Amino acid sequence: YNLFDIIYSGTAKYLERAEKDVAKAIEEKGRDAEAKLPDTAYGLATIYAITGEKLLTVGDLERGIEMAKEHINRTNMLADALEAGVAAAMLCEIIQACKYLDGNPHPEWVDGALTDAVVRSFGVALVTQDIPGVAVIIGEHKDPEQLAKTIKSYQNKGLQTYLVGKCIDQARDQKIKMGVDLRVIPCGYEIEDVINVVSVAVRASIMFGNTPAGEWEKHRIYTRDRVFAFVNVFGDWDDKIIAAGACAIDMGFPAITETYINEVPTLLLNQPDLSKTDATSLEARGIKIKVTEIDCPVSVSxxxxxxxxxxxxxxxxxxxxxxxxxxxxxxxxxxxxxxxxxxxxxxxxxxxxxxxxxxxxxxxxxxxxxxxxxxxxxxxxxxxxxxxxxxxxxxxxxxxxxxxxxxxxxxxxxxxxxxxxxxxxxxxxxxxxxxxxxxxxxxxxxxxxxxxxxxxxxxxxxxxxxxxxxDRLNSLTDESVDVFYTCTLCQSFAPSHVCVVTPERLGLCGAVSWLDSKATKELDPTGPAQPIEKNGVIDERLGAWEEVNDVVAKCSQGAVEKVTLYSILEDPMTSCGCFECICGIMPEANGVVIVNREFGGMTPTGMTFGELASMTGGGVQTPGFMGHGRHFISSKKFMAAEGGIERIVWMPKELKDDVAERLNKSVQELYGIENFTDMVCDETIAVDSEAVLEFLTEKGHPALEMDPIM
Ligand code: SF4
Ligand code: NI
Ligand code: NI
CATH class of the missing domain: 3.30.1650.10 (Bifunctional carbon monoxide dehydrogenase/acetyl-coa synthase(codh/acs), Chain M, domain 3)
Structure with a gap:
């Protein structure tokens, strides 16, 4: 046989199924029916990255098939065969969307297609290499105990492991603890479900890397250089598995197989000794793990x-x-x-x-x-x-x-x-x-x-x-210190993003405070935290300093030349993608809405968290949108240039309750208003813009009387 033939024949099988599934969907639902994966702002994310088009309806899926076909050109060249792998991924995503037409098609222990919010929640762990890599396990293992050992080996090293196929049940039988929180994530029982992990890698490129949709070459480079994934195939392979593998290889993810297929140096490797799968995989992907010996009878990871x-x-x-x-x-x-x-x-x-x-x-x-x-x-x-x-x-x-x-x-x-x-x-x-x-x-x-x-x-x-x-923390204000710090940790995923961390503005991930930065500088003198002297005030109200601009320009390799620390409208700080909350303007209320990642519902802006989040990120300045940490909400510097925390008109209830004590204290100190959060609307009161306005008017919310926000 010939490797290329296998890839083309696998792709042909996906094509056949996609055509059948879409024809059925058209017949049953009609072309105008919605065809979406759960809570994502990118339609079918992989197809969006490849073609620049967001597919949202059953009719769009039909068009998606035509677009996939354009990637199938049978020749004798490796590049074309890998391109057929790209078509295979597109077709798998269309098949997945058909599966979701009637709601979640997977059993409850299978995570299936992950939401944008979940992908964003991986951000900090990925950049700190707390998650040092991503394993994708496909197929049925001949020795379930060894499979459990391999998965535990990845889990003990902090890797994320995605499971596709029979290995899910095998891992369940072996009592492997699973779920997004435990970094062992079942994608689905069919090989087509592997698209759910491809989609995670692609969305990392879109969300954190700000890689333009439609420029697949750039996404490939992003995933190859920044997403440390690899594939393990157990048991016999078939042409569908290999077509999917071609897509993985195209994205720079090596595949390690139990059964010999063919070798493509560094990318397609054979490891028949199943006790060595983990070591071979980590080596092939260049993942180095620091091991600390700890005297402890259970795993520490x-x-x-x-x-x-x-x-x-x-x-x-x-x-x-x-x-x-x-x-x-x-x-x-x-x-x-x-x-x-x-x-x-x-x-x-x-x-x-x-x-x-x-x-x-x-x-x-x-x-x-x-x-x-x-x-x-x-x-x-x-x-x-x-x-x-x-x-x-x-x-x-x-x-x-x-x-x-x-x-x-x-x-x-x-x-x-x-x-x-x-x-x-x-x-x-x-x-x-x-x-x-x-x-x-x-x-x-x-x-x-x-x-x-x-x-x-x-x-x-x-x-x-x-x-x-x-007492020390309360005395720490932006005015009381001589230096701020950069944080460039997220540059491994968002290459031009820089956070400026000050005592009153922690990093947008919510995990890096000014004191953390100070410690990081001491621990790693040339690392992500570099001091910025507060030299050359340009505008105190906006929080603009010449030195801040110079350092940010340098750290972003010129991508960002000017940032202010206290404004959401004028040269606002960039976002990477891992922010805990996003703030957006609600013009009719003359204020802002804040929504946290965990909130899945609609907001008065007419956008969900995922949709608001997709407006910013990747180290780009987007006036009117700001990613930030939960803690920042009670800061006296929170968009101070536009009037500050008094502008907050709506938050999800859980977030509001979480920040209430500190926020109310700050508002009281700044403006003399008691129990400010009683005036802030939430989803249990109203989401519809008019009803929100009614509530704000009734409560006499201060934003309504302030200068126009824009
Ligand atoms: Fe990323 Fe900013 Fe958090 Fe640093 S402070 S880890 S750059 S979000
Ligand atoms: Ni624990
Ligand atoms: Ni980040």
Missing amino acids: SAFEGERVRKDNMKAEFGGNRTKAWELVHTVELGDIEDHKITVVGPDIDDPQFDGVDVVRIPFGLEIKVAGKAMQSDFESVLERRLHYFLNYIEGSMHVGQRNICWVRLTKEAFDAGFRLRHFGEVVYAKMLDEFGKVVDKVEVTIYTKEEDVVRLEEELVKPIYNVRD
Whole structure:
């Protein structure tokens, strides 16, 4: 046989099915019926990227087939065969859209087509390489236990793994924990469902890379250089699998197959030894994983960050209003600390007194002493906030909250595997040195579980330190510091995007504060956080400085020459794509609407989060739209040039409740208005523009009386 023949024949099979499915859809629904994948602003994203056209109806699908056919030109050249792979992807996407005509076609444990919001939620983890790569597993494994090992190996390294075909059931039988939050994502049982992962890669290129739709060559370069994906094919291949593989190869994703097909150097590789699939794949895609040895009986990986621990599977619980709990990182002198000393003061979770107890609930005081010559007290809160992640990375542990409202749960499995309290210490010890080794030379962990200790230390040790920190944070304003910082972390996905991080404006992902930046500069002097001296004020109201412009121009390679920090209309800061919230203008209300990524409904602007988000991103300036973090909503610098937080007229209820306390405090201080959020509309009150206006008028919302916003 000939590899090219196989690709063409696979593509022909997709064509046949797409034609049949679309003909049926036309007959049953008519050409005007909507044909959309769930919550996306890009129609069929892959076809949009390839052709520049958004397909939205059944009639469009028919046109899509014609467009796909143009990519099928049978010759003896590799480039043309790969092009047929591109056609295969287009056809698979059309088939997927037909599947979704009657709602979600997949069983509930299959994620299928992911929404824009979910793809955006991967942003920060991808740029920080917290997700170092993406594995796509296709087919049926001859040894389910080995399959489980391979998936766990990827999961333990933080990779995302997409499953297509019978391997989904095999992984389920092997009790692999799955779901978007656990980075093991079933795409569907048919090979055609592989398009759901292609669509994720393509949307990364559109959303974060701002790659123009219709310029496929640029998307290919983007996915090849920035999306570290690869494909594993288990079992026998057929021509459809290989046609899909041709598309993967076209996008720069190597395929590693169990059964020999043919070799295309570096891109199509054969690995019959199934215990080596993971190693061969990581090497082929050039993914390097840093391993930290941790003395802990369960896995510790960023892939377990989103794992929930439910009541019926819980062995122990600390905090969460059930018992007193706090966590604290504080600095001591190098002489006053013993490195790697881990002490549990009080009963552990396997103490004989808990025999026969269903759920062990004990007080929890987690004290982490650190010392280092380059350590600064400003970094304590940065390190302490990482505890949330470190404790969540533990398989079978869930951490919520922070400080003295933290809450930890542990599963029965983790307990049965031998996890005890000192292992929290081991994990924290290893992770602290791993991430903060440049400023921390020694780490000592003490865990208190006796009520009297936890209560006493909270008053004597913990609260005084929190108070000092709060005073410091409250005194930090844009005026009170001499430097701001760049953050260019997202440039790995949005090459011209730069965040300017100030005390009152955190990075738009919500994950990088001014103190974080300060610490990052210390940890990685030539890294993403570079100081910007506040030289050359141009306009204080807009927040424009010459030095800010110069640095942003340099860091964006000239793509952005001027930014203001306090305006949404004049030279606003760019967005990358991973923002927590997006703010857009509602002209008739003379104000702005803010919507968070988790909100799936409609907003008074007539656009959903996904649609608003698609208006900006990729490091481009888009006046009138601003991506930002949740925390920024209560900042006194929030679009201060246009009148500030008083302009907020609508937010989803969950977001409004989340920010209410801080927002109300800021509004009170700035404008003397009490309980401002009572005047802000939400979806439980009204979404329709007229009804929103009615509500605002009734409440006397200040925006209505302000100068016209545009
Ligand atoms: Fe990306 Fe900005 Fe967050 Fe840095 S601060 S990670 S550039 S969004
Ligand atoms: Ni966890
Ligand atoms: Ni980003």
